[in-house]
Amino acid sequence: MTTSKIFLQIDHISKRFGYTLAVDNVSLDIYRGEIFALLGSSGCGKSTLLRMLAGFETPTTGRVLLDGQDVTDLPPYERPMNMMFQSYALFPHMNVWDNIAFGLRRDGVSKDELNQRVEDMLQLVQLQKFAKRSPHQLSGGQQQRVALARSLAKRPQLLMLDEPLGALDKKLREQTQVELVNIIKQVGVTCVMVTHDQDEAMTMADRIAVMSEGRLLQVGTPNDVYENPNCRFVADFVGNVNLFDGEVSEYEADHVVVHSPVCDFYVGHGITGSLGMPVSVALRPEKVLLSKDKPEGDHNAVACVLKDWSYFGSFTSYSLRLPNGQHIKVSVTNADRDQEAIEEGQTVWAHWQDNAMVVLTQ
Numbered sequence: 001m002t003t004s005k006i007f008l009q010i011d012h013i014s015k016r017f018g019y020t021l022a023v024d025n026v027s028l029d030i031y032r033g034e035i036f037a038l039l040g041s042s043g044c045g046k047s048t049l050l051r052m053l054a055g056f057e058t059p060t061t062g063r064v065l066l067d068g069q070d071v072t073d074l075p076p077y078e079r080p081m082n083m084m085f086q087s088y089a090l091f092p093h094m095n096v097w098d099n100i101a102f103g104l105r106r107d108g109v110s111k112d113e114l115n116q117r118v119e120d121m122l123q124l125v126q127l128q129k130f131a132k133r134s135p136h137q138l139s140g141g142q143q144q145r146v147a148l149a150r151s152l153a154k155r156p157q158l159l160m161l162d163e164p165l166g167a168l169d170k171k172l173r174e175q176t177q178v179e180l181v182n183i184i185k186q187v188g189v190t191c192v193m194v195t196h197d198q199d200e201a202m203t204m205a206d207r208i209a210v211m212s213e214g215r216l217l218q219v220g221t222p223n224d225v226y227e228n229p230n231c232r233f234v235a236d237f238v239g240n241v242n243l244f245d246g247e248v249s250e251y252e253a254d255h256v257v258v259h260s261p262v263c264d265f266y267v268g269h270g271i272t273g274s275l276g277m278p279v280s281v282a283l284r285p286e287k288v289l290l291s292k293d294k295p296e297g298d299h300n301a302v303a304c305v306l307k308d309w310s311y312f313g314s315f316t317s318y319s320l321r322l323p324n325g326q327h328i329k330v331s332v333t334n335a336d337r338d339q340e341a342i343e344e345g346q347t348v349w350a351h352w353q354d355n356a357m358v359v360l361t362q
């Protein structure tokens, strides 16, 4: 983040379509120069929120302020913003150069200025050599970059991307994510993007808002949201997680114990709550270690039976049955070429650090 100055203020925005409350009282500040991702599953209201920022949808209640100016009642074309849609629809009959120049021509930008801006954009997205090609002669990733160049040519102050990479296959998508971030950061434009893909949000965004049913559940850096989810939904939606229900059986300033049918979880820090409170313990699969022998120490270790495993190249994912019949997911990095094999049906110890868990109260 270049500065922490608030650039876009979303102030108690709601949108109702008939009986559907698509966006439910969202307030959010977005900083100048940051890439911000709205993350959530299909239908949670991401596009509706973005479309209200762009002016394509009128909020039922609430205001949108850009750089301190209330833009809620401005039509889209009077807002210093540009939106790039999921189907980035380049004009098929125009070559790359003309596609990028389109918006500038329409705005009556002078010829010299227009030439200069298009050349700058071609250089920015590294497509100088492709200026005369038509869109169908480009790969999906290149088309994506033309669409971005076209969006940036008008020098919007806010760039909005709705599922920008949805049309690309996995490998190309990962590569294009990095390219887009580099270009956006180079230009310095503030960017709000929408995605249902948590990896995409984690890779591209400075901050993420996790959305569900029109509401923001948590806003934070990718690291925050992953390491300190504030509720079960976020813990489960962002990454893989084991969730165990229990109740607080020991409540101290520097540690708590959560009693559950699985084991007594010893959590090495205090929580806001009280003795006897029902909670869930969230434990990421990669924070669990496996060993054949009983580990040292007297807590956070359970003997379990290997039920199933899958090899993913860089890591192996295990599913183990706990004494009470529940399962725990464990992922282990394949750091060595000679992994010590664990066989299905074998008993192993799953264990983890006192600070590996997050205690969730909602």
Ligand SMILES: Nc1ncnc2c1ncn2[C@@H]1O[C@H](COP(=O)(O)OP(=O)(O)O)[C@@H](O)[C@H]1O
Binding pocket: 017, 020, 021, 022, 040, 041, 042, 043, 044, 045, 046, 047, 048, 049
């Ligand atoms: N123009 C509309 N008319 C009626 N309902 C709509 C309209 N646009 C979106 N919705 C509804 O609002 C909810 C949120 O949709 P949307 O914002 O497109 O979700 P997302 O982008 O997260 O998939 C959905 O239930 C959707 O059916």
Ligand SMILES: [Mg+2]
Binding pocket: 046, 047, 048, 194
């Ligand atoms: Mg959408």
